[in-house]
Amino acid sequence: MHSNDGPYLSVEDLVVHFPTADGIVKATDGLSFTLGRGKTIGVVGESGSGKSVSSSAILGLHRGSSAQVSGRIVLGGTDLLMLSDEEMRLRRGKEVSMIFQDPLSAMHPYYTVGNQIAEAYLVHNDVSKKAARARTLEMLERVGIPQPDRRIDDYPHQFSGGMRQRAMIAMGLINDPGLIIADEPTTALDVTVQAQILDLLQDLQREFNSAIIIITHDLGVVAEMADDVLVMYAGRAVEYGPTKDVLTHPQMPYTWGLLSSVPDVQGDTNAALIPIPGNPPSLLNPPTGCAFHPRCVHRSKVPADLCTTTLPELLPGSQGPGHTKRCHLADPDELYRTEILPEIMPDLIVED
Amino acid sequence: MTIPASEMEGHAVPPLGESEEGVAGKVAGRSPTQLAMARFRADKLSMISFYVSCFVVFAAVASPILVKIGVFDPDGLNQDKLNTDLGGIPHGAFGGVSWSHPLGLTPGNGEDLLSRLSFSMTYSLGIALTGTLITVLIGVVLGIISGFSGGFVDATVGRFIDLTLSFPQTMMLLALAAPTVLLIRKDVSELPLLGFLENPDLANGLFVVIILSAFGWPPVARVVRGQVLSIREREFIEAAKLIGASRKRLYFKEVLPNVWAPILVYTTLLIPAYISAEAAFSFLGVGIKPPTPTLGNILRDSVSWTTADPTYFFLPGIVLALTVVAFNLVGDGARDALDPKTHR
Amino acid sequence: MEELVAEAHAPSQLNPDAAPILEVENLQMYFPVRSHGLVRRVVGQVQAVDGVSFQLGAGSSLGLVGESGCGKSTTGRAITRLYEPTGGAIRFEGKDIARISPKNLKPIRRDIQMIFQDPYTSLNPRHTVGTIVGAPLEIHNLVPKDKVLPRVQEILEVVGLNPEHYNRYPHEFSGGQRQRIGIARALMLQPKLLVADEPVSALDVSIQAQVVNLLQDVQKEFGIAFLFIAHDLAIVRHFCPEIAVMYLGKIVEIADRETLYSRPHHPYTQALLSAVPDVRQAAVGGRRERIRLTGDVPSPINPPSGCRFRTRCSLAKEICAKVEPPLLQVGARHKVACHFPGELGHAPQTPVTTGICGVDAQGNTVAGQTADIQLNAPGYDTTWLDLATGQRTGA
Amino acid sequence: GGSDGDNGGGSKSEGTAGGNAIFYNGVRNTEHWDPQRMYIGRDLNNSGRLFYRSLVAYPASNDPVKGTTPIPDLATDTGTSEEAGKVWKFTVRDDVKWEDGKAITCEDFAYGASRNFATDVIIGGPANYLFTYLDIPTGKDGLPEYKGPFKKTGQDLFDKAVSCDGNTITYKMKKPWPDFPQSIASLRYLDPYRADLDKGDASNFQIISNGPYKLDGKWTEGTGGKFVRNTNWDAKTDTIRKALPDTWQFKEGDTEETIYEQFLAKTGDANFGVTERRMPPTFYSRIAEAGKLYTKVESPFVDYVLPNFNSPVFKDIKCREALKFATDKTAWINAGGGERAFTPAYSAVNPSVPGYEKNAAFGDIPDNGDIEQAKAALAECSAPKPVKIKFTYSGGTPTSDKQASALKAAWDKAGFKTELDPLADTYYSVIQKPDADFDVTWGGWGADWPSIGTVIPPLFDSRINITPSSNGNDYGNYKGGPEVDAMIDAAYAETDLTKAASLWAGVDAKLGEDVAYIPLEITIFNFLHGSKITGYSNNVSTNGYADLATIGVTK
Amino acid sequence: MVAYIIRRLIAGVVLLVVMSIVTFALFFASPIDPAQFACGKNCSPAMKAQTAASMGYDDNFFAQWGKFAKGVFVGRDFPDDPKLKITAPETIAHCAAPCLGYSKERTSTVTDLIKQTMPVSLSIAVVAFAFWIIGGVLLGVIAALKRGTLIDRGLVGLSLVLYAFPTFFIGLLLLKFVAIQWNWVPVPEYTPIAEGGITGWLSSLLLPAITLAVFFMAGYVRMTRAFVLESLSEDYVRTARAKGLPKRTVTFKHALRAALTPIVTMAGLDFAGLMGGAIITESVFNYPGLGKLAVAANTDFDLPTLVGLVILLASFVIIANIIVDVLYAVIDPRVRLS
């Protein structure tokens, strides 16, 4: 799957803990994944499952705070966690860049869009202001802002939501980074605008051959954008593998839950929505064993109290070595095919 | 001690469809206020400041009683214990410290400093608290009205705020002091039930309170108005309208409980500000007049005894600083406790 | 257990014969825009809602979809009379409540309730759940004071909350649970119409289904009609047998679920539907084919002339700028506001509306011709324009 | 009076000319430099020593007699009187000039005198003496019928009373005025004035010098001004003023603390400074540190309290007597700084005034009061018990407040219940109202010139003080009635000053019997001055303040 | 924008008119007789009546206000007595427009008094402002950056303690020890630039400015700290860090910039208030500024000066308010461009 010289990004056993007055918040607990250049990984999971925290850790944004970060984040052969703050800073925005969810609050209201984008270029390149401006114009043009020479001196509030996100993308890509982390880049946008932005991201990825981590709630976005998908729950990966595999043959009840709790625009209108009962767990005192067990309706299908006592390993399931899951269920495929799929996508059964 | 909210979300609330958790008995929740109090209690500095403030309040309340029963004698002269040749410095070490005068005597007349400092709290705190109360009352009423009504009423209150703020406060304080106090003592005190205002201390105190509140309310009104403006936009207000809530209910049941927090914070920060203000005013000769002890009066006298009687110089200063700092820290603590955001 | 759940939350089906409980006709809601000048005079209007008409049957659901700022919430709020509409009629059970005085509004309040989008701001953080849910009873003096609590607990049970938690505060609940509290409050007065303004869009994906299912249960159990506002096309499709698509303050297409999602006739609806990312695409890989809309939604202060969508429409012709397309009935339960309506790729070459609007193909007024149907009427006619034949047909 | 302190008159070393001296006015600003409007001792003294010369003046002397005996200044002699003091004539020297070089003429003197009558413009001065004595009829409003040189109403009346004949000016009186020259030497109200430079009100701070110094630039109220040498002053014409420093800087607004800290620190400009502000008690412990810079002298002022005769309580003589016996001078003095600051007084008249006698009514009471007698008198006092009284005093300084509470303590011990009412800004405007609501008030006075006639009538003659809207200086609203009025008139009429003095003492005795006032103390001046000051002397001729005529500075 | 400014200016003028009427009403209702004070201690009723007439105090409230308002535009004469204009015109004080009144006690027009004292107050205000803004903001930023550390607690604690003491206390101690006893600086005495040059001027202002600055700084340290902390947690600061900007740029260019807006607003109004004279500080250091003038005018109830000062200071505040609002719009493009 990956070229011989190893993946471009490899995250190994990433742990991010926040000591707080009430105890340690284990926001990310032993996360591992790899990503090659030109590839996209989609990270999905409920709110608070540690998606943003993990990606911030890759960018080194927890430096200088009380957060405890450990593990290995190897990007292009360098372990980012071993770098000094200054070395990390020089990589931030140049080799790794981030596109945030809410572009209005993520842009400084007092500086022009052009200024903020050029700033990202100036800090990593020894060029004149004029050159930076020219480069900014070029980028704005590239992300599809009409009349960039007129809009470059506008302030963020003068842009529409979609344009702001484009500008954010321009800012993130101006230094031609190898890795782009897009944290819910379209959640605040309308579907039509979302489609535009996703198109843009994909075009740019092809152009720059960058690796993308896309964080989202929306399985549809993952399905259309990502090569791999990583499903997170309570700070851990619970299912990880090629998108096609994971979304067509999910092997973990949590993934089933995600799939079954959102309706589908094309599916059978009679399909039921099956919610995941209960609420996401606290990261202060995550449940013992499998963190998902209190909400898992298939718990009874696992012998003894394995689910409540033992944390399942992230192991390959029946779908081949690339597709791993964290579940004690013996034959999830069968369960999915017979019990879940008929409920949520009855129309697909025939095809399968 | 605090139960983290997220923990409750995870476990205490039964998930849908799980009927096994049939908790017997009533489960009482903790109100935001209770949570804030718990947070406040967890902060050591705030608690210490709170105890200091309580002690000060206690002194303020107890002093008049102690004076009545003769334990304290803030006006009693002990000129025989002074060295008149040196301008009336107390005999003995540390400004004449003794068992009967634990903090020594004041130079000049030899009054008991402990009695005076303690009794001064009654006046200083009395002024600060009354001033705060009135300030907050005016501010809250005008703030809520203008915030909720909007339009013309809001604009009028806004202009009224501008007008109030345009007056130079200290100058008005100076210029109005004599005439107003005269007016209070002469005319206002003739009104029924207000006879006590004939007393110069009360009249002067009232004047300070009037000035403090007359110029102090605009910020409160602005804060409250701002709060109300944002609360007005919250959906629960619309929800209340939708279930047919009356205007009265909207104001007092829906809006008011939500502005208490900033009001409380403002109030606790206003008290120390007013204590300092009283002290500053007395330098200008405004407010309760000596020899009645207020922090300002004592400080104003003590500041000229730096070298001649250092004890007398230091003690009142320390008491004032301690009081103001303590009240301020209580206010800061209240703010942190009431606004969990600042905790992060 | 799953079976039971699945059965319980069956989506509501279209009942064409249901008596209309709500008729909205030509609803307009304008907000004044004031100048910054010396005198703050009104310099314009935000035409948030401009001539919306639809009909909602008792116990039925109508979905309202559209992009941000197109006037969905405003429509909902006007119907609940949080706003006083600028124009038009809102007939609730036949009675026009658009201009009813605040005093006479109180009884209506019992019948029309709302569920809000944001579970965090829609509950007063200083009130207990019991107070929040019990408030409607208190205000309307429906039951004696000592009967309020049992009633509150009853309703909490209905929405799937522990009735013992009545004296907890909102902050102690998760988003989904808060939304249930909001639903409980709305149900308390046993309303006949519920306006649900994006009831699940603030919720986590895993929780959305809980609430949607609950709403379906509630609808079924109490026979409540829903005006279901959302921008998530999939949820609306799941919930509502009938859907209206709004664009810039107007309904551009309204139809039953089947028609709208499989045979949309308005280019905007088509674009909207094609933009929704689909999980099933995973099986195929890559992006779905889509209609790319360019540009942004115009400002409702200065909406484009004629058809409001024309600035972003690939079909737009001269007539679109001159004549506003009427909401034309093109099927038994299908109306569309377009001069060139048709399934994707099958749009007619000439405008189908010339006769109705009394104009020629370029949109110029033709002398002597007048519009021959009443525009903007709520509900459906028994006859409609058959696009294939260009003739009026009936069932 | 005179010097009876530790260092008496201060250093007697002769200074040399040159250098820059400073006078610290302190927090009490100069209100007027207009000679006809000045009435504050300090300003009268200082102006007379530096830039205003009068017909006659006092020599710089510490001797109680010499220092209060006028010698010729702008006049050739000390004046001649006719008709037993009803007509006074002075001849103006012909070799004296104004600062602009113009000669000082008799007309300038007449014009200066006329200004006193412009009562709407020339406000604040001691014009009352002229209204009493000068032969100009009094109108219905109680004011002279001559309205001053601006309105010129009744100008002929004035021209008859004050007339020039060449260089000789003649003043005609209604009644004999034997100590008229002393009044000229003590006050500035008969100084000459330039009609051509008179801008009325606006001339308040205008200084048209005829002395050794002239104002450099403008006088700024609250800041002060700088005086430089007046080249048109001829030292040969002047026996009094040594005019040693090249400049005199007057500084206003500094507090006693600031001034005295600087004197003690012996740094900076303050080394060249003198002041009229008394040393605050907080500095008494550092007197040793000051060494020779310290001077102490008894002042010509007396402080007293006044029962308000309009108050329901003190209408009754018994109540007044109770107050008299209850008054504890010692406590008052201690609170104000002790014996170093005050010495007990037994009359409203300062012992330095000729003819002073201990007032019998107060002489026998112990300084710390007689509580038994006080209680006895209070028992007979008609006011309801406990006798509630309000003491309104000029507060605003910590010392005055301390003194008031000491007094209160003593009164309360005798059975009064005293309320303290310190007034700062409004003090005079309140107590001058005849219907003012106070029972006791405070006052202090020093003779305008060494004559009891400048103490008793200004303070207690109801005829010149009390009007429907004001009690003038008679803050206690004391009305002596025909008996006292007659005694006052008799004393005035007596041209023999010694005899007059004993008549005045009689009036004082009567005031004591009536308890029109209760004397407290005589202020003792405790001063420091800059370490580079020479010729420093607290002269009798300058009321115990530093005599600027002789002061110089070393460099 | 221009229309906005004009609108604010007109509103300001209206405010000033109302404000002056209120001021007149307040002083008119006063039980203290200004004529009594103007007339001095030895004043007979007739003299007082004359004084009242010459100052116009005998008019009713509206007439007095009307004359005042007229004086502002066309000037006034004191006394406005036609007879006197013939007999002794030199004794009539003309108060040229803009006339804020004539002080009989100070025998000067209020405008002149203000011209005299204003530079002093302005000087103190400017220097103190510089001290407290630079000091307060700097320390506030440091405290925010070092949040939770000893430095933070120390700074916040110190500012609280300093704030607790009234200005007169701090001022008197500085004067007594720093200037006089230790003689580190000369005893402050106001020296105009014309006399002492910039350094002379500045050094003469050192202690008073520090006294004032200390008082204000306390608030600004805490305020800046809070605002910077808030903006440090903003998303755009995270963005700035994600761009790889150095910490200094992130702190000052991004975090502080946003925090500065409310600080500037506050500072503008505080400065305007101070221009009207720091009454206590000026008294302590014997600085002949507006504040001391106010105290003096109050001592002898010099009504014209008091009223003139109040109205002048009010106009400062009103103008400052307008400037701050405009400034706010200039600083914040969201306001400016919407």
Ligand SMILES: Nc1ncnc2c1ncn2[C@@H]1O[C@H](COP(=O)(O)OP(=O)(O)OP(=O)(O)O)[C@@H](O)[C@H]1O
């Ligand atoms: N600085 C911090 N201190 C303490 N806890 C934190 C901190 N930052 C994040 N957390 C906690 O870590 C957990 C994971 O947060 P994260 O933002 O990664 O979630 P997420 O998956 O991105 O959720 P969302 O979808 O809402 O963005 C949350 O419970 C959050 O409260």
Ligand SMILES: Nc1ncnc2c1ncn2[C@@H]1O[C@H](COP(=O)(O)OP(=O)(O)OP(=O)(O)O)[C@@H](O)[C@H]1O
């Ligand atoms: N009170 C108001 N005053 C002025 N304009 C308003 C007001 N409320 C809404 N608008 C404007 O009306 C238009 C429609 O707003 P509305 O909230 O109905 O949109 P929406 O379809 O609900 O959008 P969203 O999906 O973002 O909730 C918007 O342009 C909005 O800015």
Ligand SMILES: [Mg+2]
């Ligand atoms: Mg996130």
Ligand SMILES: [Mg+2]
């Ligand atoms: Mg909406």
